Amino acid sequence: MKIQVIIGSTRPNRFSEKPAKWIFEKLSKMEGVEAELIDLRNWPLPFFNEPMSPNASKGKYTLDLAAKWAEKIGEGDAYIMVTPEYNHGYSAVLKNAIDYVFAQWHNKPVAFISYGGIAAGTRAVQQLRQVVIELQMVPIRNGVHFPFSWTMVDENGNLKPGAFESAEDTAKNMLEQLIWFAKMLKTAREETTMSS
Numbered sequence: 001m002k003i004q005v006i007i008g009s010t011r012p013n014r015f016s017e018k019p020a021k022w023i024f025e026k027l028s029k030m031e032g033v034e035a036e037l038i039d040l041r042n043w044p045l046p047f048f049n050e051p052m053s054p055n056a057s058k059g060k061y062t063l064d065l066a067a068k069w070a071e072k073i074g075e076g077d078a079y080i081m082v083t084p085e086y087n088h089g090y091s092a093v094l095k096n097a098i099d100y101v102f103a104q105w106h107n108k109p110v111a112f113i114s115y116g117g118i119a120a121g122t123r124a125v126q127q128l129r130q131v132v133i134e135l136q137m138v139p140i141r142n143g144v145h146f147p148f149s150w151t152m153v154d155e156n157g158n159l160k161p162g163a164f165e166s167a168e169d170t171a172k173n174m175l176e177q178l179i180w181f182a183k184m185l186k187t188a189r190e191e192t193t194m195s196s
């Protein structure tokens with residue numbers, strides 16, 4: 001089972017990669033799980049400008065990178081999207097990456113890790129939940145949310161020791177749910193088809 005962790009910010013001094021690497025390391029140690037860290041910096045997709053939506057074009061792209069991106073997402077059986085909160089929403093770079101793909105997201109579960117100020121990025125996650133349902137995904141109930149993420153790093157931008165400790169149990173629950181749905185949906189995808 002392949003689980004892809006998507007880093008939802010590409011800023012130079014982003015926080016995003018810290019929780020992404022933290023959860024990626026946990027996944028890497030799990031038996032039966034192949035973990036992949038997907039850095040959107042390595043996927044410099046332009047703002048969506050294909051002549052047709054990936055739904056209408058049935059996954060045919062004019063841009064080679066877009067076709068490769070859809071193929072990459074198609075390899076996943078489950079996803080963890082790691083998102084900041086920007087103006088009470090999620091990042092534009094993440095939305096753009098989501099919009100480039102359609103069928104490859106279908107019938108797969110997704111969990112969320114968020115961070116930001118007092119609301120810990122939860123407003124961004126609530127919006128993402130609506131979006132992924134249109135992509136026929138299964139958003140997992142349990143997520144991990146870090147408030148005041150900027151206090152979790154020192155003046156050099158390094159993670160403070162024990163910064164993620166309080167989230168260990170929540171992360172465990174989230175992964176348990178994600179893997180449960182990943183197994184069920186993988187079996188279902190292999191055994192049956194569903195029209196979109």
Ligand SMILES: Cc1cc2nc3c(=O)[nH]c(=O)nc-3n(C[C@H](O)[C@H](O)[C@H](O)COP(=O)(O)O)c2cc1C
Nearest residue numbers: 009011014015016084085086087088115116117149
């Ligand atoms: C354009 C912008 C808007 C932001 N708006 C919010 C916000 O509405 N709520 C919040 O909690 N944090 C907000 N923040 C703070 C970010 O959540 C915080 O800086 C976070 O570390 C950014 O994620 P990143 O470092 O991975 O890019 C905002 C940051 C930026 C750059």
